[in-house]
Amino acid sequence: MSMLTTMKRLAAGAALFGAAAVATAAVGQQMQFFRIGTGGTAGTYFPIGGLLANAISSPPGSRSCADGGACGVEGLIATAVASNGSVGNINAIQGGSLESGFTQSDVAFWAYTGTGVYEGKPKxxxxxVIANLYPETIHLVxxxxxxxKSVADLKGKRxxxxxxxxxxxxxxxxxxxAxxxxxxxxEAEYLKPNQAGERMRDGGMDAFFFVGGYPAGAIAELASSSGIDLVPISGPEAEKILGEYKFFAKDTVPADTYKGVGQVETISxxxxxxxxxxxxxELIYGITKALWNDNTRKLLDSGHAKGKAIKTDTALQGLGVPLHAGAEKFYKEAGLLK
Known part of the structure; x- marks a missing residue:
């Protein structure tokens, strides 16, 4: 079964899960919905969002965690929502159409400070922040x-x-x-990676950028079906980026992450x-507590390759935005924050 097919089934399962929860809710019990803005279905945000939505949910009438049931927030039904990604998620949170979402650390910092891509816009x-999750690798496929062979070779390319x-x-x-x-x-186009991959498979696209945890489903399928090159982002140009923007870090895509592709140096x-x-x-405290319980640990470790990288050890790294007060309370109680 392909990774993309798996993710689509995950989305369908999440929808059925929500419907079943509503249908079986005990009369008189309070129910609360909590949306997590993710990204496109071919990326990493979407499946991780599905895992976390399941982890923090505990529909009314369900068995308690102590009885082998859901270990989430009592009465909460969380859903992972496909979206355009980081900027779109922040804008939706600000506008009230999402309760939460995933974003790149750089975009979060710019939004909060009114700099970078948010220059000239209201802060x-x-x-x-609820938590730092995992490194997102910059892929140039x-x-x-x-x-x-280099970013410079993109000149004149599609x-x-x-x-x-x-x-x-x-x-x-x-x-x-840089x-x-x-x-x-x-010849710039503005497509999600699965769409760009289809165009590349048909010979209509030379390269595309993708920022996300590896292995990414759309890229893995393309590598297996048509073969790809993963272009390094390294050398003095990359050093310039690292020096100017502190939220970037050196990264490496290990050999054979994608079929036929050796180790590649990049940034994240x-x-x-x-x-x-x-x-x-109280809600965000409960969500943060549910994020870091043993049940969620099992879901993350078995549910996605990048799930193993979501750890309490790195939950507070690289935060350019304040913690939510509820999350801060949890981290202090857990001894992770003074």
């Missing part, structure tokens, strides 16, 4: 035979930079600039789970 001062509203688009522009290129130097940002300061402290 999202009510943005708060090239078509076999396109002769793209390149997808991802959709407007995505953190990938923001980072792709920064990377192009190599002396702009959007005008490439962090994926973070954010919410609004207006969300109740």
């Amino acid at each position: 999202v001062e009510n943005l708060r 090239a078509r076999k035979g396109a002769n793209i 390149v997808s930079l991802d959709e407007p509203g995505s953190g990938t688009l923001v980072d792709a522009k920064l990377i192009l600039a 190599y002396g290129l702009t959007e005008k130097d490439v 940002v962090n994926a973070q789970w954010v919410t609004s300061a207006s969300q109740p402290d």
Whole structure:
């Protein structure tokens, strides 16, 4: 079964889970819904969001954790919502159409401070962090035979930079600039990785950017069916990016992560789970506690390759945005924060 098919089934299962929970809710018990904005279904945010939604949910009438039932927040039904990604999720949280969402650490920092991509826009001062999750690797995927060995080789090529509203688009522009290129130097398109991969498979796309945890489903399928090159983001240009933007870090995609691709040096940002300061402290405290219980640990370890990287050891790393008061309370009680 392909990873993409698995993720689609996960989404369907989440929908059925929610419907069943509503149908079986005990009369008079309070029920609360909590949406997690993720990304496209071919990326990493979506399956991780599905795992966390299941972990923090505990529908009315369900067995308690002590009795072998759900170990989430009592009365809570969480759902993972496909979206455009980081920028879109933050904007939706600010507008009230999402209770929480995943975002890249750089985009969160820019939104909170009104800098970078949010320059000239109102600061999202009510943005708060629940947890730092895992490193998001910047992939530059090239078509076999396109002769793209460096970012500089993208000049004049057909390149997808991802959709407007995505953190990938923001980072792709920064990377192009570090190599002396702009959007005008490439034949830019703005597609999600699964769409870009289909175009590449048909010979209509030379390269595309994707920021997310490896292995990414769309890239893995493309590597298996058509073969790909993964272009390194390294050297003095990468060092310049690392020096200017502290939220980037060196990263390595291990050999054979994708079929036929050796070890590749690149850079990464962090994926973070954010919410609004207006969300109740008690609710976010319960969600944070459910995130780090033993039941969730098992779900993360078995549910996705990147789930193993979501650990309390790194939950507070690279935060450029304040913690939500409810999350802060949990981390202090757990001895992770003074």
